[in-house]
Amino acid sequence: MNPAELSNALQNGKTVMIAANCNISYSGRAESFLPDGDRIIMIKADKTLLVHQPHGSTPVNYMKEGTRYDITTEANRTLLSCRNEKEYMNIALNRIHFFRAHELSDGQKLQITGSEREMSQMIYNDPDLIEKGFRPLSTEEHTKFGFIDVFGYDQNRTLVVVECKRYAADPKAVDQLKRYADKVKHDKGLSRIRGIIAAPRLTPSAEEMLQKLGYEFRRISPPKYLEKFDSKQRRLEL
Amino acid sequence: MNPAELSNALQNGKTVMIAANCNISYSGRAESFLPDGDRIIMIKADKTLLVHQPHGSTPVNYMKEGTRYDITTEANRTLLSCRNEKEYMNIALNRIHFFRAHELSDGQKLQITGSEREMSQMIYNDPDLIEKGFRPLSTEEHTKFGFIDVFGYDQNRTLVVVECKRYAADPKAVDQLKRYADKVKHDKGLSRIRGIIAAPRLTPSAEEMLQKLGYEFRRISPPKYLEKFDSKQRRLEL
DNA sequence: TCGGATAGGCGCCCA
DNA sequence: TGGGCGCTTATCCGA
Numbered sequence: 001m002n003p004a005e006l007s008n009a010l011q012n013g014k015t016v017m018i019a020a021n022c023n024i025s026y027s028g029r030a031e032s033f034l035p036d037g038d039r040i041i042m043i044k045a046d047k048t049l050l051v052h053q054p055h056g057s058t059p060v061n062y063m064k065e066g067t068r069y070d071i072t073t074e075a076n077r078t079l080l081s082c083r084n085e086k087e088y089m090n091i092a093l094n095r096i097h098f099f100r101a102h103e104l105s106d107g108q109k110l111q112i113t114g115s116e117r118e119m120s121q122m123i124y125n126d127p128d129l130i131e132k133g134f135r136p137l138s139t140e141e142h143t144k145f146g147f148i149d150v151f152g153y154d155q156n157r158t159l160v161v162v163e164c165k166r167y168a169a170d171p172k173a174v175d176q177l178k179r180y181a182d183k184v185k186h187d188k189g190l191s192r193i194r195g196i197i198a199a200p201r202l203t204p205s206a207e208e209m210l211q212k213l214g215y216e217f218r219r220i221s222p223p224k225y226l227e228k229f230d231s232k233q234r235r236l237e238l
Numbered sequence: 239m240n241p242a243e244l245s246n247a248l249q250n251g252k253t254v255m256i257a258a259n260c261n262i263s264y265s266g267r268a269e270s271f272l273p274d275g276d277r278i279i280m281i282k283a284d285k286t287l288l289v290h291q292p293h294g295s296t297p298v299n300y301m302k303e304g305t306r307y308d309i310t311t312e313a314n315r316t317l318l319s320c321r322n323e324k325e326y327m328n329i330a331l332n333r334i335h336f337f338r339a340h341e342l343s344d345g346q347k348l349q350i351t352g353s354e355r356e357m358s359q360m361i362y363n364d365p366d367l368i369e370k371g372f373r374p375l376s377t378e379e380h381t382k383f384g385f386i387d388v389f390g391y392d393q394n395r396t397l398v399v400v401e402c403k404r405y406a407a408d409p410k411a412v413d414q415l416k417r418y419a420d421k422v423k424h425d426k427g428l429s430r431i432r433g434i435i436a437a438p439r440l441t442p443s444a445e446e447m448l449q450k451l452g453y454e455f456r457r458i459s460p461p462k463y464l465e466k467f468d469s470k471q472r473r474l475e476l
Numbered sequence: 477t478c479g480g481a482t483a484g485g486c487g488c489c490c491a
Numbered sequence: 492t493g494g495g496c497g498c499t500t501a502t503c504c505g506a
Contacts, residue, residue, distance in 0.1 A: 015257075017255055019342065030353065031350070031351045032348050032349060034346055034347075035349075037343065038342035040255065045292040048293065048295055050295065054342040055283060056282070100338065102335050105292075106277060110299070114269055172413070175410070178413075
């Protein structure tokens with residue numbers, strides 16, 4: 001790889017892949033240094049930079065969209081310096097194992113189901129999931145009381161605040177429920193309000209907190225609309 | 239690329255890079271589908287899979303370490319099926335733009351400074367950052383409801399719980415402080431306890447919460463030990 | 477742009 | 492292994 005190759009690729013909006021032995025220093029939101037080793041360096045069409053080690057899901061170093069690159073050559077190595085408004089990074093390339101640039105055409109977005117928001121919708125559409133007689137008022141996350149997943153009245157006209165979690169609800173989820181419930185209770189000047197966590201399960205300390213606060217738990221999982229299709233497909237494959 | 243090439247590469251612990259036009263279906267913690275488009279597919283030595291679109295920092299699809307792969311060829315496309323204990327993914331490769339596998343040797347870990355933990359240490363070593371007469375007892379004290387960043391006595395022997403944040407402390411940070419402070423207060427049977435947020439700043443609603451609860455704020459930023467060196471370097475470069 | 481919250485979060489530490 | 496939580500979190504969404 002020569003500097004011009006990389007510059008051209010970036011200029012033309014190509015996505016660049018480099019495998020190289022390198023060390024990396026970063027300064028910005030924190031400070032870091034990564035000693036010599038073999039990594040994959042990816043620079044995308046939008047000028048996002050990712051550095052991946054041969055293990056793990058997360059990049060060991062990265063720079064955000066819109067970063068600018070400058071490449072210089074020394075006697076026995078190549079320096080890639082990267083900067084944006086708030087951060088900079090220097091990558092010293094000792095040896096380049098391979099370099100490749102390709103123009104990628106992709107305007108698609110991931111279609112996904114099973115989110116917390118869909119849980120809220122599901123409960124709104126089938127309030128019996130909470131309890132007989134529950135009447136949801138809204139699933140708007142932005143009510144005038146804040147971001148509340150579902151809130152409504154029970155059959156005794158007591159206000160109910162529901163916080164949904166797609167995974168085991170932990171102490172943070174209980175904190176959140178309490179914060180919303182307290183706010184609604186205070187703003188409306190109520191003497192009593194009910195708080196409910198809707199989740200597949202509670203962690204032990206979340207359960208303890210919930211009990212102490214007098215809140216409740218409903219065992220509910222997020223909907224996965226494609227599940228039937230997928231189980232069928234999986235069955236065929238096995 | 240033929241199936242054997244990929245199989246061999248994976249078997250030999252190489253890291254694989256593929257650029258291809260593909261569509262992807264996923265089922266596991268959620269369900270998703272990504273229609274045809276050009277992407278980079280990376281399979282690492284530890285069998286982590288990442289799929290990247292030509293923009294953004296995060297992979298559009300991924301599978302964790304230890305995933306197993308199976309590749310089959312059809313008339314005009316190649317199918318890569320990926321599964322682990324809880325999830326599976328099917329990648330239909332319509333056209334492969336390039337394929338490359340390389341053995342990467344990298345045992346290094348990122349050295350990083352400027353973390354929340356270092357903020358705690360800094361305060362522990364220089365308690366005056368909180369206030370004159372503050373005597374820290376511990377950092378990272380583990381309680382059943384979480385661990386407390388810094389914990390100690392003020393000059394009147396009132397217990398103080400400090401929660402550190404690298405960035406603007408938000409309502410969640412105040413929740414967390416309250417949870418810890420309440421726990422300590424209750425467990426020790428105290429009539430009063432002080433809670434302090436140490437952070438560069440507070441968000442508006444965090445400030446409101448803090449005031450209502452009678453807690454305090456100290457404007458403190460995380461230490462960046464390499465900063466002087468780096469500013470000097472930056473100055474030289476500019 | 478900022479604030480607030482979710483995420484198929486990930487990765488780390490500790491019981 | 493599971494709980495609890497920080498993260499150069501990223502990303503979305505609304506004000």
